[in-house]
Amino acid sequence: xxxxxxxxxxxxxxxxxxxxxxxxxxxxxxxxxxxxxxxxxxxxxxxxxxxxxxxxxxxxxxxxxxxxxxxxxxxxxxxxxxxxxxxxxxxxxxxxxxx
Amino acid sequence: xxxxxxxxxxxxxxxxxxxxxxxxxxxxxxxxxxxxxxxxxxxxxxxxxxxxxxxxxxxxxxxxxxxxxxxxxxxxxxxxxxxxxxxxxxxxxxxxxxxxxxxxxxxxxxxxxxxxxxxxxxxxxxxxxxxxxxxxxxxxxxxxxxxxxxxxxxxxxxxxxxxxxxxxxxxxxxxxxxxxxxxxxxxxxxxxxxxxxxxxxxxxxxxxxxxxxxxxxxxxxxxxxxxxxxxxxxxxxxxxxxxxxxxxxxxxxxxxxxxxxxxxxxxxxxxxxxxxxxxxxxxxxxxxxxxxxxxxxxxxxxxxxxxxxxxxxxxxxxxxxxxxxxxxxxxxxxxxxxxxxxxxxxxxxxxxxxxxxxxxxxxxxxxxxxxxxxxxxxxxxxxxxxxxxxxxxxxxxxxxxxxxxxxxxxxxxxxxxxxxxxxxxxxxxxxxxxxxxxxxxxxxxxxxxxxxxxxxxxxxxxxxxxxxxxxxxxxxxxxxxxxxxxxxxxxxxxxxxxxxxxxxxxxxxxxxxxxxxxxxxxxxxxxxxxxxxxxxxxxxxxxxxxxxxxxxxxxxxxxxxxxxxxxxxxxxxxxxxxxxxxxxxxxxxxxxxxxxxxxxxxxxxxxxxxxxxxxxxxxxxxxxxxxxxxxxxxxxxxxxxxxxxxxxxxxxxxxxxxxxxxxxxxxxxxxxxxxxxxxxxxxxxxxxxxxxxxxxxxxxxxxxxxxxxxxxx
Numbered sequence: 001x002x003x004x005x006x007x008x009x010x011x012x013x014x015x016x017x018x019x020x021x022x023x024x025x026x027x028x029x030x031x032x033x034x035x036x037x038x039x040x041x042x043x044x045x046x047x048x049x050x051x052x053x054x055x056x057x058x059x060x061x062x063x064x065x066x067x068x069x070x071x072x073x074x075x076x077x078x079x080x081x082x083x084x085x086x087x088x089x090x091x092x093x094x095x096x097x098x099x
Numbered sequence: 100x101x102x103x104x105x106x107x108x109x110x111x112x113x114x115x116x117x118x119x120x121x122x123x124x125x126x127x128x129x130x131x132x133x134x135x136x137x138x139x140x141x142x143x144x145x146x147x148x149x150x151x152x153x154x155x156x157x158x159x160x161x162x163x164x165x166x167x168x169x170x171x172x173x174x175x176x177x178x179x180x181x182x183x184x185x186x187x188x189x190x191x192x193x194x195x196x197x198x199x200x201x202x203x204x205x206x207x208x209x210x211x212x213x214x215x216x217x218x219x220x221x222x223x224x225x226x227x228x229x230x231x232x233x234x235x236x237x238x239x240x241x242x243x244x245x246x247x248x249x250x251x252x253x254x255x256x257x258x259x260x261x262x263x264x265x266x267x268x269x270x271x272x273x274x275x276x277x278x279x280x281x282x283x284x285x286x287x288x289x290x291x292x293x294x295x296x297x298x299x300x301x302x303x304x305x306x307x308x309x310x311x312x313x314x315x316x317x318x319x320x321x322x323x324x325x326x327x328x329x330x331x332x333x334x335x336x337x338x339x340x341x342x343x344x345x346x347x348x349x350x351x352x353x354x355x356x357x358x359x360x361x362x363x364x365x366x367x368x369x370x371x372x373x374x375x376x377x378x379x380x381x382x383x384x385x386x387x388x389x390x391x392x393x394x395x396x397x398x399x400x401x402x403x404x405x406x407x408x409x410x411x412x413x414x415x416x417x418x419x420x421x422x423x424x425x426x427x428x429x430x431x432x433x434x435x436x437x438x439x440x441x442x443x444x445x446x447x448x449x450x451x452x453x454x455x456x457x458x459x460x461x462x463x464x465x466x467x468x469x470x471x472x473x474x475x476x477x478x479x480x481x482x483x484x485x486x487x488x489x490x491x492x493x494x495x496x497x498x499x500x501x502x503x504x505x506x507x508x509x510x511x512x513x514x515x516x517x518x519x520x521x522x523x524x525x526x527x528x529x530x531x532x533x534x535x536x537x538x539x540x541x542x543x544x545x546x547x548x549x550x551x552x553x554x555x556x557x558x559x560x561x562x563x564x565x566x567x568x569x570x571x572x573x574x575x576x577x578x579x580x581x582x583x584x585x586x587x588x589x590x591x592x593x594x595x596x597x598x599x600x601x602x603x604x605x606x607x608x609x610x611x612x613x614x615x616x617x618x619x620x621x622x623x624x625x626x627x628x629x630x631x632x633x634x635x636x637x638x639x640x641x642x643x644x645x646x647x648x649x650x651x652x653x654x655x656x657x658x659x660x661x662x663x664x665x666x667x668x669x670x671x672x673x674x675x676x677x678x679x680x681x682x683x684x685x686x687x688x689x690x691x692x693x694x695x696x697x698x699x700x701x702x703x704x705x706x707x708x709x710x711x712x713x714x715x716x717x718x719x720x721x722x723x724x725x726x727x728x729x730x731x732x733x734x735x736x737x738x739x740x741x742x743x744x745x746x747x748x749x750x751x752x753x754x755x756x757x758x759x760x761x762x763x764x765x766x767x768x769x770x771x772x773x774x775x776x777x778x779x780x781x782x783x784x785x786x787x788x789x790x791x792x793x794x795x796x797x798x799x800x801x802x803x804x805x806x807x808x809x810x811x812x
Contacts, residue, residue, distance in 0.1 A: 018798055021794050022795050024791075025791070091790045091791065095790075096788070
């Protein structure tokens, strides 16, 4: 079944993304992994939208792409500022709020 | 007709200019000011064309004459107001036909689009153009344009020059949106937008703490009133079932809405007027707002933004008319607030050393006149006073800016000014014209509008509004006096500052002259029919006052020679007393010799202790005395009763204490304390600042939740 293939692909992407978020220390790599997660969701939405013959899934995917772009924009700006202040983008160094 | 139906273009131009200046302003040869001036100039030209189209519509109401071409389309902007007369002469026959029983109902031009839908209610956005909107568009456009030109010199070399022009544009756009609002929801939105612009512009030099504080004070004081605005509009929505201004007003004027709802709504809306238009006792932000650059004070805090409250009352007049029974009473909340404000403002203007603060209190006082006029039912007088006041007060503020430009950016009249008449002839002449207009000496603008307000207070309602009438007359005298003091301290006597002052450049004096010109002649637009023939009398009323069903049927005061002479004499008397005191040096030292005078002076100097009231008494009371008072009441009143009962139970209590309290309750409490401590210590381990651990916890939690969901569903 076609749908299963898409779902398999998206869950693989999702797992790679989660692994990246958890295992990477570099902030840019984490942001990229988040993109993978979001795109896994997009594939799901588009796949279901096609199977059910509804346009909503596609519309949602478009919205997610737009939001993801904004999110990466803000995220990269923050990474840049962190780098300027601390000369490092290692996420383990950013722990000012620890209890 | 094009400009009436497509009035949305007018605010859209400065709004676009705001974005353009923000994005490209810094790269322009003149740092963005040229975009602002061009956009506001264009918006002003369109406003004038809209005004011409409206005049045409009033004279030839559709469908009677849709074949008539607009006679004065070619008119250039500077002479727009004069053409009102010209147009009036041309179609005098038509006008005199209407003069009889009732005017033709001239319907406003409305246009609306659905903004969004929610729960079956459609929220509209649109334009609503009638005489009032057109008049406001003209005032806002003209003054904004002149302030833009003036600012190119005034804030030159400012580090945030571009930013300043961007927000001037945004303010113009917001204010123009407000005056053509089609529904109450749009009014609230635009109202908040002008508030934000005010905050940004007052705090333009935020590096200095007092300026940032003043901006915050203005913003927060306005919040108090905005709560009233929102609640009032919500009440109206539930009473009338609509946000539409025409619908609400029509229903209110027909008496279809309950009086209680209208009363509650108008009282709530009055809170908004009090904060935005600086009415007593929420006026304290307005003098502080003078911390902003002077062009901002001229544009926002005298001529346009602060009259938003007046405009809102005028726009929702059906509601206020019915809610406060304006036509049939001899005192009501709106008139009282206005009357008190006008007196308080005028008396406070006496003791200020800062020229801008004198003008600020004067603005408060004149706004009080307008609110009072609306309160007594003299709608046209209020709006006419708004119209004339905008010109002479903007002229005074810009003049004050020009003066401080010459005196090393000081506004202190006592320390740094004096004798400037010789050095700054243009500023002096324009300032004098505007001052005489403000003092209400005929034939300049202020006299005609003030006289109408007073006539309204004397004649309208149920046998006149005597209290407001007296307050208005007193203020007329006070106004003459403080204006004379201000002019004396600034322009006469010996120069007290250091260095030689110099006249300001053309970019500053030209706007001054244009405004002074309007300050001189604006009063002629509404001359009473006792003085001039019918065709050119009451032109302002004829074109601005709505005649359609959404406006209550108000009556008009008639011109009285006696009143005009008395009010002029009082104003001249005020000027004369002040002249004697300042120019000829009589009665000096009265505050040292006379206890009453000294007490009065101190009361004024401390601004009736209102700031103290807000900051020390109210805040302090909640912290101190009220807490202490309730403690005292507790100790001395309640305890007496309790003591009797208490003594009896003490014995029993002791036993309970020993066997139950210590053992059981304390045990439980100590245990809960200890467990909270332990839990805190345990949870603290998780808050280790390692982001990846947080992320894995989050994903783990999500996975568990997903698992639960699958099992359940």
